[in-house]
Amino acid sequence: MRRIISVLLENEPGALSRVVGLFSQRNYNIETLTVAPTEDPTLSRLTVTTSGSDKVIEQITKQLNKLIEVVKLVDLTEGAHIEREMMLVKLKATGSQRAEIKRTVDIFRGQIVDVTSSVYTVQLAGDSSKLDGFIQAVGTSGILEVVRTGVSGIARGEKVLSL
Amino acid sequence: MELLSGADMLIRSLQDEGIEHVYGYPGGAALHIYDALFRQDKVKHILVRHEQAAVHMADGYARATGKPGTVLVTSGPGATNTITGIATAFMDSIPMVVLCGQVASTLIGEDAFQETDMIGVSRPVVKHNLSVRHPEEIPEIIRKAYYIASTGRPGPVVVDIPKDMTAPNERFEYSYPKKVKLRSYNPAVRGHAGQIKKAVDMLMAAKRPVIYAGGGVILGKASDQLTELTRKLGFPITNTLMGIGCYPATDKQHLGWLGMHGTYEANMAMHHSDLILCVGARFDDRVTNATEKFCPGARIIHIDIDPASISKTIDVDVPIVGPVDAVLKEMLSLVKESKEKPEADALAAWWKQIDEWRAFHGMRYETSPDVIKPQEVVEMLWKLTNGDAFVTTDVGQHQMFTAQYYKFDKPNRWINSGGLGTMGFGLPAAMGIKLTHPDDEVLCFTGEGSIQMNIQELSTCKQYDLPVKIINLNNQALGMVKQWQDMNYESRHSQSYMESLPDFIKLAEAYGHVGVRIDRKEDLEPKLKEVLAMKDKLVFVDIYVDRFEHVYPMQVARGSMKDMWLSKTERV
Numbered sequence: 001m002r003r004i005i006s007v008l009l010e011n012e013p014g015a016l017s018r019v020v021g022l023f024s025q026r027n028y029n030i031e032t033l034t035v036a037p038t039e040d041p042t043l044s045r046l047t048v049t050t051s052g053s054d055k056v057i058e059q060i061t062k063q064l065n066k067l068i069e070v071v072k073l074v075d076l077t078e079g080a081h082i083e084r085e086m087m088l089v090k091l092k093a094t095g096s097q098r099a100e101i102k103r104t105v106d107i108f109r110g111q112i113v114d115v116t117s118s119v120y121t122v123q124l125a126g127d128s129s130k131l132d133g134f135i136q137a138v139g140t141s142g143i144l145e146v147v148r149t150g151v152s153g154i155a156r157g158e159k160v161l162s163l
Numbered sequence: 164m165e166l167l168s169g170a171d172m173l174i175r176s177l178q179d180e181g182i183e184h185v186y187g188y189p190g191g192a193a194l195h196i197y198d199a200l201f202r203q204d205k206v207k208h209i210l211v212r213h214e215q216a217a218v219h220m221a222d223g224y225a226r227a228t229g230k231p232g233t234v235l236v237t238s239g240p241g242a243t244n245t246i247t248g249i250a251t252a253f254m255d256s257i258p259m260v261v262l263c264g265q266v267a268s269t270l271i272g273e274d275a276f277q278e279t280d281m282i283g284v285s286r287p288v289v290k291h292n293l294s295v296r297h298p299e300e301i302p303e304i305i306r307k308a309y310y311i312a313s314t315g316r317p318g319p320v321v322v323d324i325p326k327d328m329t330a331p332n333e334r335f336e337y338s339y340p341k342k343v344k345l346r347s348y349n350p351a352v353r354g355h356a357g358q359i360k361k362a363v364d365m366l367m368a369a370k371r372p373v374i375y376a377g378g379g380v381i382l383g384k385a386s387d388q389l390t391e392l393t394r395k396l397g398f399p400i401t402n403t404l405m406g407i408g409c410y411p412a413t414d415k416q417h418l419g420w421l422g423m424h425g426t427y428e429a430n431m432a433m434h435h436s437d438l439i440l441c442v443g444a445r446f447d448d449r450v451t452n453a454t455e456k457f458c459p460g461a462r463i464i465h466i467d468i469d470p471a472s473i474s475k476t477i478d479v480d481v482p483i484v485g486p487v488d489a490v491l492k493e494m495l496s497l498v499k500e501s502k503e504k505p506e507a508d509a510l511a512a513w514w515k516q517i518d519e520w521r522a523f524h525g526m527r528y529e530t531s532p533d534v535i536k537p538q539e540v541v542e543m544l545w546k547l548t549n550g551d552a553f554v555t556t557d558v559g560q561h562q563m564f565t566a567q568y569y570k571f572d573k574p575n576r577w578i579n580s581g582g583l584g585t586m587g588f589g590l591p592a593a594m595g596i597k598l599t600h601p602d603d604e605v606l607c608f609t610g611e612g613s614i615q616m617n618i619q620e621l622s623t624c625k626q627y628d629l630p631v632k633i634i635n636l637n638n639q640a641l642g643m644v645k646q647w648q649d650m651n652y653e654s655r656h657s658q659s660y661m662e663s664l665p666d667f668i669k670l671a672e673a674y675g676h677v678g679v680r681i682d683r684k685e686d687l688e689p690k691l692k693e694v695l696a697m698k699d700k701l702v703f704v705d706i707y708v709d710r711f712e713h714v715y716p717m718q719v720a721r722g723s724m725k726d727m728w729l730s731k732t733e734r735v
Binding site: 010013014017018021025055058059062063065066068069070071072163 | 282283286287290291292294311345346347348469470471473474475478
């Protein structure tokens, strides 16, 4: 099952490579990974999406917790949560395609953020399946380039992951 | 406040940490540090002949004393040569700090001479590693390194020290931190009271219980508590290879050790038990055999300091995360208070069954009128040393024979590479022990394969006068490899035969030691007595043993715990 694990990590050189290294050493799978400092500059927030049986996920969280630089972590998929991913897509846009793409972008509540005579660059945010849906809707033949940030997530309600 | 250079701060920190010995090898990036070492005499440096041996020496010291060992090497090859030793310590959770020189911080990333990314290279095999970025951080980093290495589940910590951090011309205020606080590292100090209570209730209700103890009992210094609890309960106890000595092997409640080459009675008792109390062990594949067939009728209580060890390979019913000594102590007081007692009839029937298993196999092997059996060499040395020696081994058949036939009644005396299985471990580990235990007998059981992996250390033994006894069970082959080839590859002995063995007697003599060859059975006892009488000499004892002997019992691959070969022809 797909899981979103959110980690508070000491913002130190080498800390990220320890997390990434752990996944490859123990044969776990990273689907997406995002990381950036938090409002407290000594801490980074890292979100990793992974998949595996409950047993594997339990090991992943325990092994992550064992890393000295991991301060706290939570499996967001255990409770209600919000997940977002941002995508930039460069699309071939000429002739009648231009209006069609514009319509699709509007339906997906995206924005066209850059325009040339033959290319639209579209920005889109949402959960990963929405981004997948957009790619399917415009069709891969028109896509010139795709860049996705990977998933970030946060728990719903009053639950917070902080020190 | 005193002003010291980075190198002087490093050595002073080691002094303040109470470090007596550092095992190492100098080189370019570590020269400032070596100069600081030279200008003091509190911390003694032992110069090895290969960096891997320095790590095993520190490891042997740590296993025998429970205190962290310390290694000092230079950058590049000096650092990479330590990796096998670090991985060995990591797999067996041995506390250790490895100080590595590094090229100057201004050169890092430029492929400078003797530059290796030691932080990156060591990452998968350390508990943690730290890099010095400002010289004034050195005391705090050293304090942190020893704290992390020796608390919680212990393990090796690497400290990477760029050369410019130790430059002699820059001085800083020195003070050694008394305490270290890490917001992200807080090992458990006691177990969950509710879980402990639940566990004790299960112990009292068990009909076919068995205690399965591991290296964690020795690392957690909990042998006394375990022994008391086991005797109080009257339960049978077995331990892992790493747990040897955590409970007296000659005690009647002890079933010997379990797993791939464990005793028949230990494996049978585990398989047929209804309750397993696992203390500081990790259900390793060399213990469980096929996990899906593991102990089908048993409920399991698992005490471990490391939450990640719990339900990693085998699901457990009652996990207790905490230091084994504290948890066992709490259990013991609950057992003492409890009005309930384990059911005497059920326990008596269980013991009757176990005694039958014991009588059925009982660690027998066939003796021969003229060929020396490796098992009898071990048994004889056990008797001749009153079972009280520090014993190290390398890896292979000799390791298993030693574990089976030398009965350890005390912890910290059986020293072997259990997790990683590192050939070349035995001699340097023995040296690390002899250095700090000069009056104790230190034996290194080895084979002609393993001993050649770190034989250069005979030179270090001469320099520091380390009269260990090397017991080479020479079967002229890589015995364990050959055994597997006999059993699984129709005796196709691919590369398991050692041609052109050196004359070990001459080799020992060339290094300034004594060599003794034993190849006749009638010579075994008198010559071994002569060897042990040479208290102040390193003696290399080259013993020609049966070339065809196999280690039994041996679990059948992919079977359950009870599926074993008991000899070349008997399978149960």
